[in-house]
Each structure stands twice: as C-alpha cells, then as structure tokens.
Amino acid sequence: MEIIESGHEELLQPPDVEGFRRWLKENKSPALTDKVMDEREAVKRFIKDGDYLGVELYGTVRCPMSVVREVVRQGKKKLRLAGQGLLEIDFPVAAGLVESMDLTYVGYEVLGLSNILRRATESGKVKLVEWSNAAMAWRFKAAAMGVPFIPVRSMLGTDTLTYSSAKVVKDPFTGIHVTLLPALILDVGIIHVHRADKYGNAQIDGISGFAFEMARASKRLIISTEELISTEEIQRYPERTVIPWFLVDAVVVAPFGSHPGEMCYCYERDQEHLVEFLKAAETEETTQQYLRKYVYGPKTHQAYLDLIGRDRLEALKRANKGR
C-alpha cells in the first residue's frame, strides 16, 4: 500500500496485536470469581507506574471519578493517558503524574477552558498527540477487533493528522486516500456503569459513549458501578450486558461515583462544584488546595461523599428528570 503521508508524532502505545492476544490468553479467565474490591485495592493491584490508561466517558458524564481520585492519591507516576480532557485528565495532570497524552479535547464546554491543561501544555510539561474524537473511539474499535489499524475518512488534509501518529495511504480497492488509525491497546481501562454483578457483567443506561470499544481494547479493566446487582438479574436481561465478566479485573461499588459529573437517570452534575473546581484551577496554588481538600484529604470514596454531604447529593438526585 502506498503511503501518502505520515503523522510526525511517535506512537505513545504501539498497536501490538500479537502481544495483546498472548497477554489476554495468559491473563484473562472465564472463571466466575468475585471481583468486588474497593478503589484502593483495584488501583494498587492493577495500575502501575508508566501505564497507559484510558478513562470513559468523560469528566462530567458517567466518569469513574472515585477511581481517578484514588489513582492520584496513590501517586501512580509517568502515566500516559487517552481520552477527553476534563476532570479525569486534569486531576492526574495537576498532580504531576502525566507524561504524555493522546488527546482530542481539553475544555469544559459551557464552563470554559481548563487552566490546568493549559499550564501543563503551554509550559511543555506534558506532551500531546492530536486526534479527533471519532479517531480515538475508532482506535479502540481497532484494538477491540484485534487488528493493528482501521481505515477511516477523518483527519485527512489537516494538521490534526500531521501532529498525530496516523498515516494516509492509497486504498488498494478504490484508489482514494484513507487515514489509517493505529489500534490503541490500553494497559488499563476504567469505566463507570449503572449496574454490575460481582463478576463484572455490566449494564449502562443511556448513551454508551465508547464503553463497548474501550472495554475490549483494555488489558486490565476496572469497572466502577453505581449499584451491585445479582447475577440472576444479569441473566434475566443478557442482551443488556455491554461488558462481559471475562474482560473485567475489578468491580468497585461507587454510588455517586461520577460526582461532580452526572449519571443519566440517576443524578445531575454538580454545577456548583464544577464552577468551584474551575475557579480553583485558575492558579497552581489554588489547584493544589483543591486537590488537598477533595482528592488527597478523603482517603476513601465514602469519606469523599461525606465531605460533599448527603443533602447535596440527595438534591442532585432529586433534580434529575428521570426518563
């Protein structure tokens, strides 16, 4: 295949599909073992310094924030990250734990830009490789398919491609130019869901983001769930299982696990807290104060929820419109 153009950036994680197959064969088991554990144990056992992590969906929507806070508390270093740039990226970046990122977006939409990522990238502390949103999801899809790349029609002709590690080739069937996206195999994927059983069978309500693809693109997979349900319940609705147990390494029960983000049909995003966070993010000093108060301070998810306060959490629940 004729290569027309190559993105300049190095691959932060090579699409080693052979290694992925061997790894999965050796490390994944269909055995029905109880995988319920707390954030501390899940992060300690399955995440190590230097890992490439992916977090779904994004910082203010169905995001495993209780696990992210624990990653920061345990100070996992030299991390490489994939995904959207919201809280789940800002916390470890602000804590100085991130080396590089495959990234598509670094803002808070209606609430504006994140100063944490701006400081880190404008000072050159964190290396960024550019992609589009679809490209990141399709890279997970390629890994989920077990193939080293996937041809797509995004990113062509742009600097987004030049500053990525994608390639453009002439398609041997039609002769048109297509972008080849390298598969993105995660060392660890972290996904927050509505319900799961103790083995890791997981259900998601509402939009599924890129959970389906990312779960299948991960070597280690940590699931956090709003609710733990019985396996009988899973078996009554098997078509609702978007993530099967044999992909999952840890099941963390985390009610309000997405706070200050939202969980559709359950609770609203905590707009006030997000504004407080972004205000704190404005300077390095206030950012560290925020981390001390909300991330390093409460040692467990329950302690964090206590700090936020039951009344406030209940109000977020009541504010939700349901279906």
Add this chain to the structure above:
Amino acid sequence: MMAEYSPTELMICIAARLMKTARTAFIGTGIPMLAASLAKKLYNPDLIAIFEFGGIGASLEDLPRAVGEARTFYRAMVATGICDVMETAQRGLIEYGFLGGAQIDPYGNLNTTVIGPHDKPKVRLPGSGGANDVGSLCWHTIAIMKHEKKRFIEKVDFVTTPGYLSSPGGREWAGLPAGTGPYRVVTDLALLGYDDETKRMKLLAINPGATVEQVIENTGFELIVPKTVAQNEPPSADELRVLRTEVDPGKLYI
C-alpha cells in the same frame, strides 16, 4: 421600534434560520445547541439533532451543557455510542454540521488547537474534539464565529478541521468524501458563503447595523464581495421570546 438584542442572540437566530429545511444536524457544544433548539421550536420541529456521544433525535426540551449529558438524549429516538454516530456521518447520512473556531481562513479551514507553534503554544485551545470529524464527514458545515481581523486570517496557525483546504478539489485529493465542505459562516457582522469556482469565502448578507466596509475591515484576508449584498433581518419578536423564555430561560449561554 427595533427590539434590543445581543450579538450572540443575533447569531443564534441567523443560524436557526439556516436549519428551516434541514433534516439532520450534527450539534456541537455552545451556540449550535441554542440554534438547533430554536429552529426545532419555531421552524422545523422534525429537525433531528445528533450529538457525538450517541444522542439522536432528542426533544431538546432542556438546553444541554455538554455534548454527552442526559439532555442530549432526553426523550430521544436513539441513545447509541460515538462510533455509531460518527459512522452514520461517514456513510453520508448527516446533512449539516455546526462548528466554531478561534481562527478561520478563506477556505473555511478552522483552528481550535493552538495559537502559535504546536509544541510551544502561546495559547493551548481545546483541540479537535468531534470538530474534525464533523468537518470531514457531514455534507455541509456551518461555522459560527465572532467577526474579528485576528480570527479571519489568510493562514490559520493550525488546521484542526478541514475546510476546502487550499484549493478547489483539495478536499477530494486529500480523500475527504466528495461533495462535502464548508457551506456558511455566521458571524456577528454578516452571513458568508463560498465561491463555487475558487472555494474562497464570499460575503452573502450583512447583519442589521453592520456595513460592507465594516465586514471588509474586520476580515484579515481578501473577501469576495459581490455587487449586491443582501441584508439579514434582525431577530423577530417571536425569535427573541422563544430564545429567552423557552430555549435558554436559565441564561446558560445568553
């Protein structure tokens, strides 16, 4: 007497009018959400709003604050995932896409990544998000921007999202789907389009209160100005009422 309105309200109304006959529109964060909601309530109740993380055909009863939040699929027809939505666009099923940007050039290329060099940026901007995909895969894209000389420039610092790239046929050579590309630019001063032959930006209509000279003065590249330039209508009382009392009563954006 003319009703008073802000430049943002005017841009929302003009963008909403562009969706009078649209069937499908890919909605990004910010002004496009308000324009789609206004169009749905006033002109085109059948408009299908599509959000990148999986919401298709939401009621838009409440204004979304993020492209993945529950309001993007509240009482929607479909709640799916990002691959499905983007692949729907890649198959050619999404007509219009809305985009914003910090910089735009005469070919409609947009920058939302960095001001200054990429590896030592003066200002780090949000990045592509879904914008590159929308600009690559939807049939027609509509950019909504503030009209300033530093934003409308001959060459953007970074091409995040493809317009017509650098020449007629540029998109097709690059491999982008044939027949796609920038369609309109909505600004606080004017409505712009693209010349069929050169694919360079062309003035179509000026906004109430603005002049052709003012548009030229605030554009940092040579703009095609036809002999006759239309005049955009100001927001109607109806548009303003629906926008303020139904679309964004909580004043999230306006």
